[in-house]
Amino acid sequence: MKDLDTNIVHYWLVGHPIISQFEFKHGQTFGATLLFPILSILIYLSFTLLSLRFPSLLPIVSTATLRCVTATHSLVLCILSLIMVVGCGVSVIHEMAANVHDWNWIICYNRLNYENVLLRGPIVFWSYAFYLSKILEFLDTLLILLSRSRSRRLSFLHVYHHALVPLFCYFGVATGQSMWHVGVITNASVHVLMYAYYFLFAIGKSQVIYYHFTSEFGCSGIDVWFYTFCFNVSLLALFLNFHFKTYAKNNSKKTS
16 A cells, blocks of 8 residues: 555656656747746746735735635645645655765756756756746745735835746746755745744744644744754755765776
């Protein structure tokens, strides 16, 4: 049963024809032109500036409706981010298993070796999905504007971040940027937690979660757990760095 479940997950995240045969074709795939992110950003900035300059243009939305929309939006992006984390992670593992003797691509796409396969396959599919999700995140700004809340004022950092990220994501996919899958997994992982919190906040449960973890009746040693987690991540990074340096040295010795 466990193997069957694993095969099902692998099929839907890696083996499905839409994913396994996906190819990012410039000028053909939706959003696969530089004009797409640029126009999207210009529309986003124009709408944001007009809304700030003329707030009366925005409809008045009740608090209950706005909370419902915010909760739905946050839940969708939380689930979508989680799927991208798992999908891209499984795709990387699948690629590693298929190329046991060549793991250099994990940290560096060699132009000569990967020129013909760089923009196709499961990893590229999830990178593309991540790129498009940045357009969907423009709605974050709209929800803040509609809230008209003094405690949730729109900051320059928020607009700056949302405006530029889609452009960098486009270049990441379109140029076959080395280690882009690492960026997708780490960034999407952060967004899982972030949008989960936004969802809980929208439904009024964020304080309950905070109290559960930090109060005297909550989980013991949660602070130590956090620092231990960070320590383990640093160890993993150092180990991978050591592994790839050693692997590169061994390869150079063999070739020489």
